[in-house]
Each structure stands twice: as C-alpha cells, then as structure tokens.
Amino acid sequence: MTLFDPTTDLEINRLLQASPAQIWRCWSDARLLEQWWAPKPVITRDVVIDLRPGGRFYSVMDVPDHGEMAGEGCFLDVVPERRLVWTDMMEEGWRPARAEFFGFTAVITMEPEGSGTRYVARAMHRKPEVAKQHADMGFYDGWGTVITQLDALALGM
Structure with missing residues (x-):
C-alpha cells in the first residue's frame, strides 16, 4: 500500500459485506458503476x-441544481479484485490532462476479510490546500x- 500522507491524502477504510469479486464486478462494468458512482x-x-494501465476512465454526472459534470481520467494500475489506481491528471494513453x-x-x-472485503479508498493530492478543498466539498x-x-x-448480485 502507498504510504499515507495526512497533509495531502483523504482516506476511507471500511469493511464491506460483499466479496472482492462482487465489488470488482461493480467497478468493472460501466452499467453497474452508473448505479452507485454518485x-x-x-x-x-x-x-x-478501459481497465488497463493507460486506459480511459470517464463519466458524466448530472447534478441537480448544478448541471453536468464530466470526469476524465487514466488508469495507472489495475489488479483484478485487489487494486485500482487512476488519476485525473492524465487522460487515456498517458496524455497530460487538458482540464483539471x-x-x-x-x-x-x-x-478479503472474513466473508467480506476490506475496502480502502484514498485520494492523494499534490498540495494540502487541494486536499482541504476536496474534503470541504464533501x-x-x-x-x-x-x-x-x-x-x-454488489450484495444484491
């Protein structure tokens, strides 16, 4: 696991009831991700x-009273049922992001932990003020x- 930096990183660590295989399926199927992503x-x-290093990760969210918000990113590391790493600082094919x-x-x-999954979601930022902004946004x-x-x-599948 990547070292945690409390000045720039935000993290949620939870024990989920679903198995890693069930969680992975919800991450790897676009139609399933649409059901839980926001x-x-x-x-x-x-x-x-596009689950491969250099692959595209894209979505559009329709936010009531705020409009459309598109998210563009690039997968950096993909280990099925174990690890997913992506960034919004790059686009597909390792290209620098045009928008940030x-x-x-x-x-x-x-x-795997018991019959469930130890799930850790970490967002690593370049600067403490950006991490604070992300935290303040919810x-x-x-x-x-x-x-x-x-x-x-995932449990319902």
Missing part, C-alpha cells in the same frame, strides 16, 4: 471503463455514501 439523486451516465478538476490520484484496494460524505451504495449493489 450519491443519489445524482445520475451517472456515459461511463467508459482537483488534480488527484485515487487508490482503491480490496482485500469527500467523506460523498465517497462514504457511494461506498455504501457500492456494497448494497
């Missing part, structure tokens, strides 16, 4: 998941909510 009532659409949201790298780890509530939605969807 806190309800936000709608996620147009998802592209926060400028962060996300590391998701999934480890990182813990937002990402926490979608992790709960992910677990519920």
Whole structure:
C-alpha cells in the first residue's frame, strides 16, 4: 500500500459485506458503476471503463441544481479484485490532462476479510490546500455514501 500522507491524502477504510469479486464486478462494468458512482439523486451516465494501465476512465454526472459534470481520467494500475489506481491528471494513453478538476490520484484496494472485503479508498493530492478543498466539498460524505451504495449493489448480485 502507498504510504499515507495526512497533509495531502483523504482516506476511507471500511469493511464491506460483499466479496472482492462482487465489488470488482461493480467497478468493472460501466452499467453497474452508473448505479452507485454518485450519491443519489445524482445520475451517472456515459461511463467508459478501459481497465488497463493507460486506459480511459470517464463519466458524466448530472447534478441537480448544478448541471453536468464530466470526469476524465487514466488508469495507472489495475489488479483484478485487489487494486485500482487512476488519476485525473492524465487522460487515456498517458496524455497530460487538458482540464483539471482537483488534480488527484485515487487508490482503491480490496482485500478479503472474513466473508467480506476490506475496502480502502484514498485520494492523494499534490498540495494540502487541494486536499482541504476536496474534503470541504464533501469527500467523506460523498465517497462514504457511494461506498455504501457500492456494497448494497454488489450484495444484491
């Protein structure tokens, strides 16, 4: 696991009821990701998941009272049922991002624990002020909510 830097990193660590295989399926299938990727009532659409290093990770979220928000990223590391790493600082094919949201790298780890999964979601930022901005925008509530939605969807499969 990547070392945690409390000045630039935000992290949620949870024990989920679903298995790593169930969680992975919800991460790797665009139609399933659309169902849990954003806190309800936000709608996620147009998802592209090219699960390979250098592959594209894209989605559009329709946020009530705020409009459309597109997210473009590049997968850096993909280990099925164990680890996903992507960044919004690059686009598909390792190209530098044309637009920048926060400028962060996300590391998701999934480890079997009992009959469930130890799920760790970390967002690593370049600067403390960017991490603070992300936290102030609701990182813990937002990402926490979608992790709960992910677990519920995965358990139902």
